Amino acid sequence: MTGTTLRIDEAAWRTSLDRVRDATPGLVPVAKGNGYGFGLPRLAAEATRLGADTIAVGTPGELDAVADRFPGTIVVLTPWPGAPADDPRIVPTISRLDELRRLAASDNRPRALVEVATSMRRHGLAPAELADAAPLIDRLDFAGWTIHLPIGDTSAEAVDLARTATAARPAPLWFSHVGADRVARIGAELGVETRLRLGTGLWLADPSAYRATSTVLDVHRVRRGERAGYRQRKVPGDGWVVVVSGGTANGIGLEAPTAATTLRQRLTAVAGGGLAATGRALSPFELDGRKRWFLEPPHMQSSLIFLPAGSAPPAIGDEVPVTVRMTTYLPDATAA
Numbered sequence: 380m381t382g383t384t385l386r387i388d389e390a391a392w393r394t395s396l397d398r399v400r401d402a403t404p405g406l407v408p409v410a411k412g413n414g415y416g417f418g419l420p421r422l423a424a425e426a427t428r429l430g431a432d433t434i435a436v437g438t439p440g441e442l443d444a445v446a447d448r449f450p451g452t453i454v455v456l457t458p459w460p461g462a463p464a465d466d467p468r469i470v471p472t473i474s475r476l477d478e479l480r481r482l483a484a485s486d487n488r489p490r491a492l493v494e495v496a497t498s499m500r501r502h503g504l505a506p507a508e509l510a511d512a513a514p515l516i517d518r519l520d521f522a523g524w525t526i527h528l529p530i531g532d533t534s535a536e537a538v539d540l541a542r543t544a545t546a547a548r549p550a551p552l553w554f555s556h557v558g559a560d561r562v563a564r565i566g567a568e569l570g571v572e573t574r575l576r577l578g579t580g581l582w583l584a585d586p587s588a589y590r591a592t593s594t595v596l597d598v599h600r601v602r603r604g605e606r607a608g609y610r611q612r613k614v615p616g617d618g619w620v621v622v623v624s625g626g627t628a629n630g631i632g633l634e635a636p637t638a639a640t641t642l643r644q645r646l647t648a649v650a651g652g653g654l655a656a657t658g659r660a661l662s663p664f665e666l667d668g669r670k671r672w673f674l675e676p677p678h679m680q681s682s683l684i685f686l687p688a689g690s691a692p693p694a695i696g697d698e699v700p701v702t703v704r705m706t707t708y709l710p711d712a713t714a715a
């Protein structure tokens with residue numbers, strides 16, 4: 380291995396996926412973006428193994444990455460103006476009346492979900508538009524109402540919008556970011572089927588089932604005051620400059636590796652060039668037992684890390700832990 384690698388304990392990962400599936404009636408696995416670090420094709424294959432009848436991608440451009448590994452229905456979460464009306468496997472999300480009118484004008488009875496606007500203020504029909512939408516929806520093979528809520532305690536809003544939508548037209552309700560129990564209760568109360576879209580809560584349910592590692596590519600002994608790196612910055616003391624695989628192209632050093640605000644601020648500063656201003660930023664790479672400072676902002680596929688004298692320097696080829704944010708991480712490889 381020379382790149383940055385996502386090591387997956389497949390048995391443990393699958394155990395966690397099975398557990399979430401068993402606890403989530405109506406589960407719709409979400410496979411979008413960087414595939415939560417695992418990649419879209421792998422998520423599509425796991426959704427198949429889980430027995431899901433439906434998967435959700437984020438954008439139309441992601442359809443090809445999942446279509447040949449998942450045999451069921453594919454929902455596209457992002458509103459898709461001009462969505463095709465003739466592919467029964469693909470279910471677009473409609474979020475505006477003009478788009479709904481266009482699809483309703485087709486003689487194919489196209490499948491579609493219709494999004495209801497929430498306090499997210501992102502996409503969707505306003506509750507006041509739902510009555511106008513109902514007769515148009517009758518011309519569709521309507522998959523249901525979709526309600527995408529902000530993260531947090533949104534149960535009151537969920538019930539409210541669910542009531543309004545099903546009053547306009549009874550149909551399955553698709554939720555995100557609402558607890559499975561809550562969703563089941565809303566469905567029972569309103570007498571409709573419910574679906575729950577899960578990404579993070581499914582794929583990343585057991586963080587002990589996977590870990591990111593980088594490879595030590597080179598190790599250079601340095602003395603205080605010597606210069607190194609693109610920016611020819613002076614090293615802060617005696618020690619080593621350690622070159623590790625993993626950089627901006629892997630999503631490393633761009634985002635907080637944890638939710639800790641101070642760390643986030645520090646690492647965000649790296650991406651913004653703040654390193655030059657502040658002098659240093661803590662890297663997500665662990666050498667000799669702890670996270671070490673970047674010598675300069677991460678390069679595209681590798682990073683220069685300063686390891687102070689008194690530490691045990693790594694050997695070339697060693698694999699070292701790296702803390703990544705799984706929604707931005709693009710490993711060069713996955714392995715057991």
Ligand SMILES: *Cc1c(COP(=O)(O)O)cnc(C)c1O
Binds near residue numbers: 409411554556580
């Ligand atoms: C991305 C997305 C999800 C999944 O979000 P997670 O927080 O990763 O579970 C669910 N619903 C919609 C509409 C989304 O866009």
